[in-house]
Amino acid sequence: MGKLAVVCAVGAGLLLSGCQAVNTTNGGAVGVERKQYMFSMLSSQQVDQMYAQSYQQTVSEASTKGALDKTSANAKRLQAIANRLIAQAPAFRPDASQWNWEVNLIKSDELNANCGPGGKIIFYSGIIDQLKLSDDEIAAIMGHEIAHALREHGRESMSKAYGIEIAKQGAGALLGLGQDSLGLADTVVNYSLTLPNSRSNENEADLIGLELAARAGYNPNAAITLWQKMARESQDAPPEFMSTHPASSSRIAALQAAIPKVMPLYQQAPKTQ
Template sequence: MSTRFRFAALVPVLLLTACQPVNTTSGGAVGVQRQQYMFSMLSSQQVDQMYSQSYQKTVGEAKTAGKLDNDSADGKRVKAIAARLIPQTGAFRQDAPGWDWQVNLVKSDELNANCGPGGKIIFYSGLIDKLHLSDDEIAAVMGHEIAHALREHGREQMSRAYAVQMGESLGGALLGLGQGGMQMADQVVQYSLTLPNSRQNETEADLIGLELAARAGYNPNAALTLWQKMGQAGGGEAPPEILSTHPADSTRMANLQAAIPKVMPLYEQAKGRN
């Protein structure tokens, strides 16, 4: 076995030994049940606190620059949609509805939104304006981002990074890798471990987000039109799926189409209540 493959094989072993298996969420109707591994010395509370500081800094800078847009019509839309989605998080995590949720809209041309650890949501107006998003499509975006927080994907990726760092230090010494060999090993780790798991996280967020939106009474078919718009906005310049942290458009659409029938009954039930 070559040195680079021995190194790549070492990292998952370190991941298993340095991290603890956890189940951050229940599977839901979409059946996301992958067991995750978290670095034992990195707690959810620590990650939440670290992200909260960064989030407050971002929001504070936007406010100082006059770009915080919560009182606009779109700002009120975003907050209203979040208010319907957040109670549905309990279907995946009992503790999640009680998180310190925060929602802010920032004026920016950026096509982006995220929900960081602990329920800190930020939306950028360019995403709504440039893609002409409906409420259902905003819910699809927000559900996807909330799902990342529910699954603690940020903490998981940090845990994975710790394992990689440990692998580089220990593996380099054990396998006798020089500087060139370490760079080669970094590429092996990236393509065989980091990128596939990032794509897996994106797929999980797609599915859980789909269910959250449906439970809140938003049409799950909007996820399809959303990603069609996102694909068009990207101009077809996405890298091949094997080298991307996001699923290929065709893969993403196929996964969503397969999951929509599972959540449509939830949508019909919720639609009758709203």
Template sequence: MRIRLLCCLPFMALASCETVNTTQGGAVGVDRSQYMFSALSSAEVDQMAAESYNEMLAEAKAAKVLNTDTAMLKRLNRIADQLVKEVDHFRPDAKSWNWEVNLIKSDQLNASCMPGGKIIFFTGIVDKLQLTDDEIAQIMGHEIAHALREHGREAISRAYTTQMGTQVIGSLLGLGDGARQAADMAVQYGLTLPNSRSNETEADLIGLELAARAGYKPEAAVTLWQKMARAAEGEPPAFLSTHPSSSGRIQNLQNTIPKVQPLYEAAR
């Protein structure tokens, strides 16, 4: 009986969600239906993201590390302008988002695009990896894809349904703290992490297409992740990571490049 209920947990957790399609499939065919918590709107997530974004910028400005490299900022804005022109192939309403690019001086190998189109790059990812414009376009396209697909809203929805599911199964089975922790782990590795890896793969593919449509070389996706793999230390196994393994990610991108190569040729 307990095993049967545990197996039903994902379905119980999704009961308060609705099925949505945030983007069109594009040439790369990203068409997975997404489950979103029905009481959480895109506008609410955008507002939460905007508050976090503004706090980050305020902290960077106070530390005098915001937009200090004007040449790199200009470079990022130029690439962003080209990519944003292509977002309507996946999501027409995104063209009207209030897109913005900011640069923080930091050794971090990181970049992000928050819901609503707020892009942040850290100087370390460009400088340490010696990125070309084509490779920057791949990272930026990847991060833009997360925003287009509303992966942030999806992650919040998963967190809510996961919490709800473990509480329900705990009360049904009378679980103690140790058993409830085991149930939490079952939900994490059986529901949350596979979806997170799926989101990363979707962002890879959509980013690849956005960059190709904007005239950036598809092969740069491969060289980018090769550089990232060399920079990574102690990478966890793919099964226990929210990111695909570097080798798996590179292979998937290589398999998809033929689908977007004609788009790149047309954009040149």
């Protein structure tokens, strides 16, 4: 039994709500089947709502500063790529077709991108311009980020944190947190955006993202050139994106091994939509 499963077992004895073993997505051609442990008192809807508030604040601040880009060629590229990837998301979880997806480009030298809970996508222009990303490489990044949202890795990390808190302090502490000012909006941003994902979560996002891009008609080999670019970029001063998504030879090797599984999907997919 894994560490989180043990924590959940302790928590279940302390709370009637407890922990549930779920699989948030279908396995797909890449075969992501790992069971995830989520606290039922922390619902997908709660996490989505909390993140949406933070997302809107970020977008509003960018708009106020004149940094929100809705009209450039890159903004149009980003929206077109997102439309194709989003259309494939229900292959992994049908309810994703009902998400309130949003896509925004912020003018900034920052090399970063994210898709938060509920389908809230942000790209910073620096990652597109400085890495000279092709559409296929943008799709590789976006597919990876969408996969984190589909798998609810942010909610999973929060569940783990709450489970540890239960084990340390008991049910009363968690119940108190559930009723008082939790600072949950800050917590969900911290766990779903700023903190590194586990190796297993990163691997899942790589694999599902690879398949999403292939299904949408983007060359899966672009994931290799993307991470090669990331590795070169991180040699001197690692960009923000690399603090949460470290490139490595093992990551590239795992992607190369998975490409044959998704290549038939790419070959069958329409290349323009």
